[in-house]
Amino acid sequence: MPSTLSGRRIAATALTAALLVPLAACGSGGDVSGAPETQLTVLAAASLTDVFATAGMAYEKEHPGTEVTFSFAGSQELAAQVEQGAPADALVTADTKTMDGLVSETGTPTVIAKxxxxxxxxxxxxxxxxxxxxxxxxxxxxxxxxxxxxxxxxxxxxxxxxxxxxxxxxxxxxxxxxxxxxxxxxxxxxxxxxxxxxxxxxxxxxxxxxxxxxxxASYPAATLRHSQNAKAAAAFVRWLGGAEAQKILQDAGFQKP
Structure with missing residues (x-):
């Protein structure tokens, strides 16, 4: 069964009904309820469950007003979700083969870890x-x-x-x-x-x-073409290849890309 984490807005592997509602695009500011300006949903391989909890907190700290929600599953299940049009902004798989099979659904992938x-x-x-x-x-x-x-x-x-x-x-x-x-x-x-x-x-x-x-094993990350937060999704994928995210990944035992 897919792996999940709670307490950090990390979604269940099978996307919940809440995730099936299209997410709002970036706005000019938060509303009076304190809702985040940008909500990013990232589909990620199950083996990234623990390290992405740490990475998500670090990213949100660097990017006030952005909330990152992760949905973890086997890469083949994530691919099926993408093909079915599940509302998400970025994808990280545990192999290049799965990502290559989604070329019409993603931006150009970049390997972030091994x-x-x-x-x-x-x-x-x-x-x-x-x-x-x-x-x-x-x-x-x-x-x-x-x-x-x-x-x-x-x-x-x-x-x-x-x-x-x-x-x-x-x-x-x-x-x-x-x-x-x-x-x-x-x-x-x-x-x-x-x-x-x-x-x-x-x-x-x-x-x-x-x-x-x-x-x-190589882990490519890419934006999803149907993302409603394209710029923010691209920024997150770039961040995964940057110094802070790389330190988090390597501290967790992942190898350099």
């Missing part, structure tokens, strides 16, 4: 998993994201090079669902982004995958 995969295990690594080959052990419950999801596609790419094949007990809709299965003890291991494993460091361990066996 990531790598790790093997997430239960706290203390009770199954003593040391590498990818251990995931084929009989009786081991391995969970992956579905191949339609970027992290699932990356996982398939990594595992297809290993023999014998890894047979997952389930395929999830996004990386946070994979992480949750491992954290709750419903699976022994799963492939997730390094940053996601770090976000649950008190409940899961991370086993590194050597670079020669790993892949690099």
């Amino acid at each position: 990531n790598r995969l790790v093997i997430a295990t239960g706290e203390g690594n009770p199954e003593n998993i040391k590498g990818l080959d251990d995931l084929t052990a009989g009786g081991l419950k391995v969970v992956l994201a579905a191949p339609e999801v970027p992290v699932g596609r990356y996982s398939k790419q990594i595992l297809d090079a290993r023999k014998p094949a890894v047979r997952p007990v389930s395929q999830e809709t996004d990386v946070r669902a994979v992480l949750s299965k491992v954290a709750l003890g419903e699976a022994d291991a799963g492939l997730v982004y390094r940053t996601d494993a770090a976000s649950e460091a008190d409940r899961v361990d991370a086993v590194d995958i050597p670079d020669a066996q790993n892949v690099v």
Whole structure:
């Protein structure tokens, strides 16, 4: 299921009825109710859930009168929302393939961060998993994201090079669902982004995958052509590539673009 955060105006992954109402364009000033001058809705990959909470606060502090609302989901679900005309201003996916498939719906994308995969295990690594080959052990419950999801596609790419094949007990809709299965003890291991494993460091361990066996995940960001806040959306995307946002991303474990 899609990952969400509360308390920072972060929307549920499935856009709520409130988000289905077109957002007002930038005005000349806030109204008497104290409503923000500009409301930006950003569709973002589930693996950005934690770091974008911090980034959103930093952006709003720098841009008084602007409110940023995030809707998190697997990139393939975000793409479906864009194609269906969901009201939003910018999109950040966990792969370039998904973004490239939306060329008629977006502005020119720019990669804002990169990531790598790790093997997430239960706290203390009770199954003593040391590498990818251990995931084929009989009786081991391995969970992956579905191949339609970027992290699932990356996982398939990594595992297809290993023999014998890894047979997952389930395929999830996004990386946070994979992480949750491992954290709750419903699976022994799963492939997730390094940053996601770090976000649950008190409940899961991370086993590194050597670079020669790993892949690099790229995160492109772009404005959406149907945005009612085009200038503000473009400013936010530019900000993601700037020094402050890059520090926030890299402090969370993301790699430089």
